[in-house]
Amino acid sequence: MTTRVLLAEDDEAIASPLARALSREGYEVTVAATGTEALRTALDEDYALLILDLGLPELDGLEVCREVRAARPDIAVLMLTARTDEMDFVVGLDAGADDYVGKPFRMFELMARTRALLRRSAPAQGAAEVLDAGGIRLDATARRVTVDGDDVALANKEFELLRFLMEHTGRLLSREEILADVWGDSDLRGSKTLDMHISWLRRKIGDDTGPHRRIVTVRGVGFRFDAE
Structure with missing residues (x-):
């Protein structure tokens, strides 16, 4: 709807x-x-x-x-x-x-x-919010994430970051957009906050090994979540 x-x-x-x-x-x-x-x-x-x-x-x-x-x-x-x-x-x-x-x-x-x-x-x-892409299932109501069926524990900002990326699967998101939505402050763009959280998130969802990454870096612009 x-x-x-x-x-x-x-x-x-x-x-x-x-x-x-x-x-x-x-x-x-x-x-x-x-x-x-x-x-x-x-x-x-x-x-x-x-x-x-x-x-x-x-x-x-x-x-x-x-x-x-x-x-x-x-x-x-x-x-x-x-x-x-x-x-x-x-x-x-x-x-x-x-x-x-x-x-x-x-x-x-x-x-x-x-x-x-x-x-x-x-x-x-009463709107359930469940995102399912690339083997990752995110239930916003239960605050639960599973990767290939296995539960993954994420910190609050990691969860919000993953949710924002998955909500816009396939779309390139600028660093400013991500910082404004997840942290409420696009002026953090000069800090390493986003890069550190991306690194932690990749490690927890198993995205730091293998040839294919769900979270793709577009250098100088931002990040994109790829489902396939």
């Missing part, structure tokens, strides 16, 4: 490329250009995520967030704001937002925040 996302953003220069990026990720996207339209659409239809600009015309994003949260407590809310004062962020979270991103934002970071919010909300909606 396609995940539905409501994007409430009145700036066409932001809304159009963001809607396209979300669609490329496989989400079904609806765009609302005013607070009134966003509130009506969110209450009338079923969405997993609301990406909400704080400065919407007609009805402020904070009020939209409060009313949506009161009526639809299960929907995840990611707030966009051009305001940089810390108090604005606090007010937004108090209004019911799950996370916020300041403008201008980097697209890969926003996509990572989107995936993280949807992933966190999935268990509450």
Whole structure:
């Protein structure tokens, strides 16, 4: 079933490329250009995520967030704001937002925040999350990984790293994307954190021996999970 996302953003220069990026990720996207339209659409239809600009015309994003949260407590809310004062962020979270991103934002970071919010909300909606590829089975609900049927114990970040790679099997992921999603900080790109975790993960899944590796390094860019 396609995940539905409501994007409430009145700036066409932001809304159009963001809607396209979300669609490329496989989400079904609806765009609302005013607070009134966003509130009506969110209450009338079923969405997993609301990406909400704080400065919407007609009805402020904070009020939209409060009313949506009161009526639809299960929907995840990611707030966009051009305001940089810390108090604005606090007010937004108090209004019911799950996370916020300041403008201008980097697209890969926003996509990572989107995936993280949807992933966190999935268990509450009863959606089982099991990934099975390349002889590896990852059960996100049970936090269990098996390789060719044998249980493998992974540390928390190793588990999240493997899950992110498997969620995008066959796709080249940049170092920045991985760091933003798994560590929540793409500014770690100059450190050895990712490389060390990749090395540990390869060793634990038996990927450090033999001619074929499931986790492929693309030098200077990032990593890709190959199922075959």
